[in-house]
Amino acid sequence: MAEDDNYTKDGTVDYKGRPANRKKTGKWRACPFILGNECCERLAYYGMSSNLFLYFTNQLNQHNATASKNLSNWSGTCYAMPLVGGFLADSYLGRYWTIATFSIIYVAGMTLLALSASVHGLMPTCSEKDKCHATNLQTAVCFVALYLVALGTGGIKPCVSSYGGDQFDDADEEENRRKGSFFNWFYFAINIGALFAGSVLVWVQVNVGWGLGFGIPAGAMALAVVFFFSGTRLYRNQKPGGSPLTRLSQVVVAAVRKHNVQLPDDISLLYETSDADSVIVESRKLEHTNELRYLDKAAVEIESDHVRDSINPWSLCTVTQVEELKGIFRLLPVWATGIMFSTVYGQMGNLFLLQAVYMDARITSHFTIPQASLTIFDTLSVIFWVPIYDGLIVPAARKLTGCPTGLTQLQRIGTGLFISIFSMVAAAVLEVYRLRAVLRHGPGTVSIFWQVPQYFIIGCAEVFANIGQMEFFYGEAPDSMRSLCAALSLATTALGSYLSAGLVEAVTAASARGGPPGWIPDDLNRGNLHYFFLLLAGLSVVNVVVFVFVARRYIYKKVV
Template identity: 65%
Template sequence: MEEDGVFTNDGTVDIHKNPANKKKTGNWKACRFILGNECCERLAYYGMGTNLVNYLEKRLNMGNVKASNSVTNWSGTCYITPLIGAFLADSYLGRYWTIASFSILYVFGMTLLTLSASVKGLKPSCENDVCQATSSQTAVCFAALYIIALGTGGIKPCVSSFGADQFDETDETEKKKKSSFFNWFYFSINVGALIASSVLVWIQMNVGWGWGFGIPAVAMAIAVVFFFSGSRLYRVQKPGGSALTRMFQVVVASLRKSNVKVPEDSFLLYETSDVECNITGSRKLEHTRKLRFFDKAAVQIESDDIKASANPWRLCTVTQVEELKSIVRLLPIWATGIVFSTVYSQMSTMFVLQGNTMDQHMGPRFKIPSASLSIFDTISVIFWAPVYDKLIVPYARKRTGHERGFTQLQRMGIGLVISIFSMVVAGVLEAPDAMRSMCSALSLTTVALGNYLSTLLVTVVTNVTTRHGKPGWIPDNLNRGHLDYFYWLLAILSVINFCSVPLDFQVVHLQKGQRKRLVMVVGMKTVLCLVGDCFCLVLFLLFVFMA
């Protein structure tokens, strides 16, 4: 009994693969290194990305549309590569080594980007503020950017989950601290973003791009040092195998047994007899009576030989089935974030380009760089994060009885309402233990698809509105365009997106025997998110040209 109090009960080990000692590892003593790492990494990312559209326009001599689309394509890739990092973390390397290895790749990319902006021969030649970049110089710049995009892929889906690993879910005291960790994690992100969008943007516009990219490169190197400094204090969750493979196994096994009847008694479904789950790093999940078709994968039939070991492509455990169910139930909610991310991506593209056309002076001497306009969003988050954690959550906890104050869906709902007016990102979704990295990556793909959707919208709008010799909505001289029309289009898409939110709640709360309703609800959601957005775009463009 004494040993039970010494070590964690969630399967975590220390860096030397020994059982994690509760007093010597984890908790806030380990998290301060993780938060420091995240703060520096976000400073590096935003220090480079916030003003990137201006660099592409001014130094690589791109037009507004090409520069904007280049940024959203790159940013979208930064948020799609986490699927690679999550796969490696969950299946083979674990979160610690994934973060470590991809961080080094990240530093290499930042260094190459700095060289491309500062070394003669690699940087574009400029005369009287007019720059010309050769194809090879452009290639080096974009090679650096996409190396960075790959580097972020191993960090984004793993850092927050790695922080969660430092708190034992079976310990009530540590469980409450974990909830607080996410609030301060978000706070540290925005501290880095604040420095980037103020100090670094000013340096880029007034001192030079070599320094402007060099400082973020140093910040990323410091982030790596921060991360490795806390190694002896970390709790490490062992990789639990490929979550994607397990999900495909459930789908295949369910289809193979499509004619098998699912027993009413869930205890007759297949599960390992061990107390612990057979998926490394995960606890057993309780059976739910939703999405019953997938339960067929856990029904034992005569051809299933479980004496030695069951073939997972024919027979899956209840926990494995519930993993897939959790992802399926998440998909409609996940889709809601795509349009939101499209709107949010304008802060680093169109808002910056629009800011270039404005009078940026405050008084006779002080001038605010256009890329620093996003600082107001960052400051609001820095202010509200501790207020939310210390004041709002304790009050909401008393009123709702929920240990986190609000449920995850309530957080998202509140955030989507606010986003229509202020574009503040809402919340964090939690999923099964062995899929934390994969689910983090899945949530980040909404940002990726949102950026890619922004590229598509800008391209379509430009192609349609520049016909017959017209300057279009987004010309190189924005004073001659109609950027306001583009913003109205995004506002309408946001309203359509918000109107589909009630469908998400219906999917989450479906009960037994409501399979037809599930098909109807998911179908409606899909139509609203995909067809509805495209139809709205066509109608809006027709309306503008007919007016």
């Protein structure tokens, strides 16, 4: 028995496929390699992507509309590919080999991009600074590189955070408590990389050259791969459990085929394997819940299920399989409330930037700060709040709530959603003040640094909402679907962008009807941008109310 205590109880194995020894693998001895990998990868991604719009317009000589469309398509692909990467990780490759394989593709794409901006014949021809021409071949090479990066990041995004969570045994109370701290520092590592990218690399690309500006991110991604492989002997690995989409489909088909079957009053009569292991590879059994009882029909045994020696999985499913599908349905309402938060978060690269264009960006008479650089205050806010949350808020909340993590995951997410409202209110108040200053003193008289509070508030909201959502989706996802559920949570970013675009189009059409300039005209000094910020604040209030309603009724996953 004492020897069994040396091994994890959640089915993880070491790099040789042996049961993971808890004294030699995982926990914080493995996490520095994962955090180093994530920090370098995010530095590479943001360092390459932050200025792409300028590269398209100034170097590839694309029109603004074309560059905007190309950038949106590429960004959308970056957030769609995680669904593919997450599926492959959960079904066939496992998280380790998915990260390893797609990282190599990522490095290849970053290297090709750097070459396309620095090697004669591949790089655009420039008559002077920012006046360049690119041939069709040169443009094609650039976009091949970018979509290789999109493919690479799709395999990494949904897996790295989940892989870090795998290093802590879910069946061990102490390790499970420390896992929450990992997600805090994981997000901290992301923002350390983003801070360097949004400050130093943006300056290098504009003032030194695009070859070096893309070459440094390529080197950072190569370093990320080195970090990851260096920890191979220390990692705990979850074995892939086969296609989750097939298993979920089997439950639906089996339930429909048995729609006339009566459910038993005694839930112990529902089908489940008799041994300790689940039918799903290296996954724990799940306890039955009373939600969505119709799906339980998939686990009702009837005489025809035993005609043959083997059981047809399209006719009879285990309780654990049924609970997997129920778990996904339970996650969806919580997931949906993240879309509005992503809409608010997305304003940093959108209307906050537009607002900044009409403000005074001078630091001295000889130096003007780039408007996009103000996002570093969001990054600094995250870097400021993560240690405070982990070192002060969690211990204080633990004494009040008795919860090992201080706040439950849903309480943490809800707090972040609530805080984000004040960012929109701050932006609206600033816009009213700016418009009054325009009337009194003329345009461009309000310092851009008055935007710092709205960025800082969003950073605080991120520490609660985004990290809470990351931890929540990892903990509540079925064991065999954690990468896919992480990819699903990332999809809120894309949907938030689409919602923002739809709202802008709707309010522009409505407010400009009949001749007035509308809320967001070409000349913002004649508009009412604060109305749009207040609209987002109001929708965020409604979103918080819906979230509270959903959270109060949420039933957390229970393993056997």
